[in-house]
Amino acid sequence: MRADSGIYPPNGAVGRERRLWYQVARLKISSGILEVCDLGFVPTSSFRFRVPNGSYVIEAKLINFAGSLCVSRVRACLSDIRPTLGRKRGNINVDFSAVAIGDFQSVRATLDQAEQQELNRQVRGYMVATSCKLRTVKVSARSIRLVVCRTAEGDGIYPVFSLYHRGRCVGLEMEFFRNGHVLPPSPIPTVEFRRVPLHLFKKPPKTT
Numbered sequence: 001m002r003a004d005s006g007i008y009p010p011n012g013a014v015g016r017e018r019r020l021w022y023q024v025a026r027l028k029i030s031s032g033i034l035e036v037c038d039l040g041f042v043p044t045s046s047f048r049f050r051v052p053n054g055s056y057v058i059e060a061k062l063i064n065f066a067g068s069l070c071v072s073r074v075r076a077c078l079s080d081i082r083p084t085l086g087r088k089r090g091n092i093n094v095d096f097s098a099v100a101i102g103d104f105q106s107v108r109a110t111l112d113q114a115e116q117q118e119l120n121r122q123v124r125g126y127m128v129a130t131s132c133k134l135r136t137v138k139v140s141a142r143s144i145r146l147v148v149c150r151t152a153e154g155d156g157i158y159p160v161f162s163l164y165h166r167g168r169c170v171g172l173e174m175e176f177f178r179n180g181h182v183l184p185p186s187p188i189p190t191v192e193f194r195r196v197p198l199h200l201f202k203k204p205p206k207t208t
Contacts, residue, residue: 013065013066014065014179014180014181015063015064015065015072015177015180015181016063016064016180017061017062017063017064017072017073017177017180018061018062018063018064020061021059021060021061021075022059022060022061022062023057023058023059024058024059024060024074024132024133024134024147024149025057025058025133025134025147026055026056026057026058026079027055027056027058027076027101027102027103027134027145027146027147028054028055028056028103028145029051029052029053029054029055029056029103030053030103030106031053031103031105031106031109032050032051032052032053032105033048033049033050033051033103033104033105034048034049034051034056034076034101034103034171034172035047035048035049035101035102035103035104035105036076036092036099036100036101036160036172036174037092037099037100037104038092038093038094038095038096038098038099038100039094039096039097039098039099039100039123039124039126039127039148040095040096040120040124041120042100042102042104042119042120042123042146043102043104043107043108043116043119043120044116044120046104047089047090047092047160047172048105049089049162049169049171049172050169051078051169051170051171052078052168052170054078054079055078055079056076056077056078056079056171057076057077057078057079058074058075058076058101058132058134058147059074059075059076059077060072060073060074060075060132060149061073061074063177063180070131070150070152071131071132071149071150071152071176072152072175072176072177073173073174073175073176073177074099074101074132074147074149074173074174074176075163075171075172075173075174076101076147076171076172076173077163077170077171078165078170078171081165081170082165083163083164083165083170083171084163084164084165085161085163085164085173086161086162086163086164086169087161087162088159088160088161089160089161089162089172090159090160091157091158091159091160092157092158092160092174093157094151094154094155094156094157094158095155096124096127096155097127097128097150097151097154097155098126098127098130098148098149098150098151098154099148099149099151099158099174100123100146100147100148100149101146101147101149101172102144102145102146102147104146107119107144110142111139111140111142115139115140118139119137119139119144122137122139123135123137123146123148126148130148130149130150131149131150132147132148132149132150133147133148133149134146134147135147135148149174151174151176152176152177152182152183156182156183157183158174158175158176158183159174159175159183160172160173160174161173161174161175
């Protein structure tokens, strides 16, 4: 069954997560800080991870509910490495049905308060327009790249983890489903199901 067929899984269906991570986009981190935040609070409120500067790959895992698909996890990791999932850093309270990932430290350093508010106004417009996708927002003379990802059933509380490689933090990961159910576990995990357009996702390159 195609993910965009318009057929939703039955209430109570338990999802089966696919093993592969699918590449969504690449982002450059130049401030040494990688961040994820609720879509309604870009760039003022976020989880911040001190990471090496460089190119970061944004990837998503998909989960299958009786033939329908949605994003089960999203992560941002330094390119060309295989990370290890680290400790839980905390939870994000999502009030705008999506999160944004990017180098928001650089944004805060170069945009004044009015420009940051304009950025947030534009980013909120992607709340109902994407599943997990790279976006470029133009504010004044600057183009800002970030990834917007819809979160499972939308509003909720989702855990955030560090990613490690050889003892240093190299990224972050968010979890939307666990053992085939939304978080927190629900007897009806598909109340408001988010479908995924598969053409947005690419199989990840092989890593060493």
